[in-house]
Amino acid sequence: MKKIFLLIMIVALLVPCSDLxxxxxxxxxxxxxxxxxxxxxxxNGILMLAFTPLALGAFLxxxxxKSQRAVSDN
Incomplete structure (x- = not known):
């Protein structure tokens, strides 16, 4: 699972944002x-302003x- 997530993150970072x-x-x-x-x-300004809340939501x-998975494992 970690390898797939890492691969997705690398691909997402390599995609040029200027064409969006x-x-x-x-x-x-x-x-x-x-x-x-x-x-x-x-x-580009719109993309930069949208990145922070989306990244924060993804992190949360x-x-x-991860915490729910840890609770269900115990």
């Missing part, structure tokens, strides 16, 4: 008006799962 689109329809329209460079910056979920 993380904009709502309103942000997309605003970015189209700004031009190519600022639109990429806006998209992992800790909960």
């Amino acid at each position: 689109l993380a904009q709502c329809s309103l942000c997309t329209k605003t970015a189209q008006q700004l031009g190519e460079g600022p639109a990429k910056g806006l998209n 979920g992992w800790r909960w799962w």
